[in-house]
Amino acid sequence: MSFNISKKKKEEMLAKITIIKDFIDRNSKVPSLMEYLIMIENEIKNKKYGLVFEEYEEDIRNINEICLSEKKELSIEVAVDGKKNMLIEGENLEALILLIQEYREKINIICIDPPYNTGNKTLKYNDYDYMDLEDEYDHSKWLSFMEKRLKISKDLLVPNGVLFVNIDETQISCLILLCEKIFGEENIDVLIWPKMDPKYDKNRVEKPIFNVKVAHEYVVMCYKNKSSTFFNKMKRRPNHSDFGKPEQLFYMETILNEIGTTSSAKDELNEIFGTRDISITPKPRKMIKEFVRVAAGPNAIILDFFAGSGTTGHAVMDLNKEDGGKRKFILVTDNENNICIEITYERLKRAIYKDNFTENLKYLRIESKQSF
Numbered sequence: 001m002s003f004n005i006s007k008k009k010k011e012e013m014l015a016k017i018t019i020i021k022d023f024i025d026r027n028s029k030v031p032s033l034m035e036y037l038i039m040i041e042n043e044i045k046n047k048k049y050g051l052v053f054e055e056y057e058e059d060i061r062n063i064n065e066i067c068l069s070e071k072k073e074l075s076i077e078v079a080v081d082g083k084k085n086m087l088i089e090g091e092n093l094e095a096l097i098l099l100i101q102e103y104r105e106k107i108n109i110i111c112i113d114p115p116y117n118t119g120n121k122t123l124k125y126n127d128y129d130y131m132d133l134e135d136e137y138d139h140s141k142w143l144s145f146m147e148k149r150l151k152i153s154k155d156l157l158v159p160n161g162v163l164f165v166n167i168d169e170t171q172i173s174c175l176i177l178l179c180e181k182i183f184g185e186e187n188i189d190v191l192i193w194p195k196m197d198p199k200y201d202k203n204r205v206e207k208p209i210f211n212v213k214v215a216h217e218y219v220v221m222c223y224k225n226k227s228s229t230f231f232n233k234m235k236r237r238p239n240h241s242d243f244g245k246p247e248q249l250f251y252m253e254t255i256l257n258e259i260g261t262t263s264s265a266k267d268e269l270n271e272i273f274g275t276r277d278i279s280i281t282p283k284p285r286k287m288i289k290e291f292v293r294v295a296a297g298p299n300a301i302i303l304d305f306f307a308g309s310g311t312t313g314h315a316v317m318d319l320n321k322e323d324g325g326k327r328k329f330i331l332v333t334d335n336e337n338n339i340c341i342e343i344t345y346e347r348l349k350r351a352i353y354k355d356n357f358t359e360n361l362k363y364l365r366i367e368s369k370q371s372f
């Protein structure tokens with residue numbers, strides 16, 4: 001039975017149930033029939049209109065069982081009064097449950113680039129199982145996974161805070177509905193990011209395509225309250241195609257030209273690690289820099305809980321250096337294939353020393369309390 005029914009259809013079904021209930025009341029000797037019918041009736045009554053999906057549980061430890069444990073040997077202290085940034089290794093739902101204790105309504109910007117659910121072994125559901133696209137509930141599982149995290153994200157944001165979510169065509173329709181459900185329809189904007197641009201794509205390796213080449217992705221922008229959000233301008237060149245001209249300030253547009261591409265983001269990792277062949281698909285630093293510039297002031301706290309290679313941290317440090325801001329970042333990522341230590345942490349560390357950033361970094365791991 002589909003529960004995603006129109007109001008009229010719902011009322012018709014409830015009317016039929018009433019007729020069956022009367023019949024069972026008068027004639028049936030099987031008491032459980034009435035019980036079953038009442039269960040179905042309640043299920044239909046409880047269904048709201050809009051996005052309907054199955055809820056899935058995750059094996060997340062209780063808040064009382066976990067804590068953040070600082071790994072002092074990995075701390076980076078380059079400035080006496082350096083800003084305290086955090087890199088948290090662990091499952092991000094657990095991290096969010098811990099962070100909300102201290103950061104409720106204190107985060108200005110959240111930038112996330114979650115697994116796109118493309119079946120590329122990017123989304124581990126419940127920490128043991130990769131999402132299987134043959135599973136007819138794969139959209140439900142992804143939505144359920146995202147809903148829990150986005151609800152806490154909203155509670156973390158300051159009243160004029162903004163959440164940016166990168167996504168591609170696989171889940172864009174589901175994500176928009178989910179974000180509308182959590183943030184309200186009036187608090188959503190959808191941006192298009194051209195992920196290819198020959199001017200940036202010096203080292204791009206062309207992949208074979210089937211029929212239509214997908215040349216863009218999306219960013220869903222969710223405002224805690226759009227009417228009270230303060231928008232700064234973003235930096236780009238006067239003419240998108242003119243690379244010779246210096247950057248100037250312009251209003252953000254729904255098409256995000258000139259903020260780098262998938263290929264240029266890999267070049268950025270290459271500059272640090274000497275290889276483009278890293279298992280994460282990073283986002284360009286310029287993209288995150290412009291999101292942060294546009295949607296918050298110079299003392300903002302920025303959170304990314306799908307941090308991957310740490311682009312968000314790098315972008316925040318870059319922007320602070322550029323405009324003298326005192327923004328801080330909190331990054332969370334799991335340590336799948338040693339990503340957190342070998343890529344995220346290592347990238348931030350190398351960037352700090354290479355570019356003389358004045359940022360300190362704390363490395364924290366989510367651990368069970370009983371392990372102490």
Ligand SMILES: C[S@@+](CC[C@H](N)C(=O)[O-])C[C@H]1O[C@@H](n2cnc3c(N)ncnc32)[C@H](O)[C@@H]1O
Nearest residue numbers: 091092113282283306307308309310311333334
């Ligand atoms: C698409 S990547 C993000 C890439 C990032 N934007 C960058 O520029 O490098 C998503 C990252 O989130 C991590 N991740 C996925 N599910 C997670 C979870 N439940 N908790 C913590 N990290 C998770 C993955 O390991 C992966 O590194």
